[in-house]
Amino acid sequence: MTDAESLGWWGVPIAVLGGALRGGTPFLLVSAGECLTEKSGKTNLGLEGVLLIGAMTAYAVSVNTGNPWAGLLAAGMAGMVLGFIHAVLAQQPKVNDIAAGIAMIIFGSGLAFFFGKAYIQPVAEQLPGIEFGWWSSHPAIRSALRICPLFFFGVAVVFLMQWFFESTRWGLFVRAVGDKPDAARAMGISVWGVRTCSIMAGSFLAGLAGAYLSLYYPGSWTEKISGGQGMIAVALVIFARWNPVGCLWASLLFGGAQALGPALQSVGISSYYYLFNASPYILTLLVMVLTCTNKKQLAGQPGALGASS
Amino acid sequence: MRSDTRHSTPPELELVKVTKRFGSFTANEDVSFKVEPGTFHALLGENGAGKSTIVKCIMGYHAADDGDIIVAGASRDIRSPYDACKLGIGMVYQHFTVVPAMTVAENLILARPDLPLFINWKKEYSRLREFLETAPFQVPLEAQISELAAGQKQKVEILKQLYLNSQILILDEPTSVLTPQEADEVLGMMRRMVDDKKLSVLIITHKFREVTTYCDEITILRKGKLAGAGKVKDLTTSEMASMMMGEQRKGKTIQKAELKPGATVLELRDVRANRDNGIEGVCGVSLSVRAGEIVGIAGISGNGQRELVEVLDGQRPATGGEVRVAGEPFHMTRAEISKHQIYVLPEEPLRNACAPLMSVAENIALRTFDRPPLAIAGTLLSDSRVRANGRQWIERFNVKTPGPDAAIGTLSGGNVQRAVLARELGPGTAKALVAANPCFGLDFAAVDFIHSQLLAARNNGVAVLLVCEDLDELLALSDRVVVMNGGKLVYEAPVAEANIREIGERMAG
Structure with missing residues (x-):
């Protein structure tokens, strides 16, 4: 008997809620990082590679030190190193940031697989979860409400980022650089510096997301662990209209939709299993179609995004 | 307005034999002129005469290959617009330098060199409103730049410099997007500030009407070199035009034929x-x-x-x-x-x-x-x-x-x-x-x-x-x-x- 069955049909929304919190967290961290990067006018597709490097580094450090928090920090740092490489590459004259990003995906994943081979077998100390379901006797509710502190960290990050863009000097610099680099230069802002910092900070967050994957959920190191989440995060940012808090809702929606297929299967609906597993993608397409009209411009898109130089 | 930090009269700006080359191309050669404190100075010349290059040297975009830029009596090494700003020199560009995705208030704030790390918007807004009360024209602070028309964007550019309390203002064809009334309003207001010795203005323009109405002195460039200078009251517009063009050139004007409009x-x-x-x-x-x-x-x-x-x-x-x-x-x-x-x-x-x-x-x-x-x-x-x-x-x-x-x-x-x-x-x-x-x-x-x-x-x-x-x-x-x-x-x-x-x-x- 599975958890969901004991609750009957109530198991489905609870599993979806759990999935939103659990599966949404890496999306949240990566899309927040990508949001910051894109606000500065550059795209970092390489976050997929950062995710893998982060997952591998976190797992390896946790295995070796026995401290998952050290692993988490190491993952963020590893992400920043990769981010720095991307920042240097993507800001060369006549280099397209999408192409540089794809190169970084290949580089990051290759590096992660190479160093990660030795860590597929050993078991690493995992990040703790906080039990918010202690009041319930239902294992399904308890498991859905077991939340990693990184989720709260991510939520704090997006609200802070919103405030950062609106009410801090560097936030205004990032937006100015992303929207009109020439204007930023005219004000003596270093476009290179602002973009490099944004890309590195964004990659730090993506590195943390990688640690979450290998040290919390699903909680092991395999080569398929990222499953394209770094790429999906890029779409989520567009979906969220470059608004950090929007990234939170988009990530939760995506995480929840991901849990729909398994949840329905557990209450006995196993036909169309793969179709339900595709629901996040279908949902994204639907919301995109419904929210885009040709009459409104794509509000929030940084003006310099996709422009060369 | 933040008029506290700087001395009341604007500094003197003088260029001495400034030369700027781009590879083998000489954009400016031995250009010298002086903007006296509290004067309205026009810089005239055809497109490509090197007006933009020379002001970009003053603003620190280009380093002059030769010559001196003297501000307030000392030769200055201006390496960036930020350096120029510290000397009290500000510029309104022909192409807009406001950030389209930001509001007017954000753009004004962004230009401040002493922008605080954390922005207290309530305080900033009240300061901005206070500043706008003394400003010659009004622009809605909450409006996003991308929704504004060209004329309004230009006003934001000028407001930005006034907000920065620039004392030498360089204007690159500032009125080309304004109506005559707006242009008169803007230039008239600048003229009053010049008369009050609060501001020196160096204006690049193509319009003789603006030169004769508002300016005290002119400097004329032709092919990167000094082609003439003088007081506006001593010169006629045709003299200015001939200095600019090199020789007396007559515009070919087609007369309006008397036509009965058709269908x-x-x-x-x-x-x-x-x-x-x-x-x-x-x-x-x-x-x-x-x-x-x-x-x-x-x-x-x-x-x-x-x-x-x-x-x-x-x-x-x-x-x-x-x-x-x-x-x-x-x-x-x-x-x-x-x-x-x-x-x-x-x-x-x-x-x-x-x-x-x-x-x-x-x-x-x-x-x-x-x-x-x-x-x-x-x-x-x-x-x-x-x-x-x-x-x-x-x-x-x-x-x-x-x-x-x-x-x-x-x-x-x-x-x-x-x-x-x-x-x-x-x-x-x-x-x-x-x-x-x-x-x-x-x-x-x-x-x-x-x-x-x-x-x-x-x-x-x-x-x-x-x-x-x-x-x-x-x-x-x-x-x-x-x-x-x-x-x-x-x-x-x-x-x-x-x-x-x-x-x-x-x-x-």
């Missing part, structure tokens, strides 16, 4: 359209333009003219009403444009009428490349024919380009406008032409050329709808003038009977 070509019936933000910007415009007449639409920028032109060139969907050409409904499709021969000269032609990375020849052929005679048998594209066609129009319209294969985005503004004009009017088959601010930012020679082309088109029976923010220009060219305000037409008169004061009042609302 109605272009007819607008209750046309409506929304702005980018979804609010109605064109609120029911009805207007007809007959063959052989120029109908001029006057108005302060941001009153729906841009949206109206975009409806007519097919860039913006109309939300109501209809456009008819020669009695038939017109939906701006390529087939209809070709059938009725309706052409457009939009503002910012590089953005609205060109593919910047494509060659000059390809841009000239944009309307005809897939039709005979340019396309082989009407289907196959022919590079050589496109190039030959381009070469012909480049020569006829005197487009200065390295060649027909150069990307059109690399050309100067005046030459882009000439290339577009060649495409739209060159073949001589146009029945109607819609032109929006066709002379914005161009020098005398180019303006003269475009005026004569527009008048020649009108004399040949083309129906011309001219949208223009320069009222003098509009009145000189038009046969009939209408005023647009708040998305509606509020005044109409034949130009001979037009009352300038009433036009100004209607423009202002």
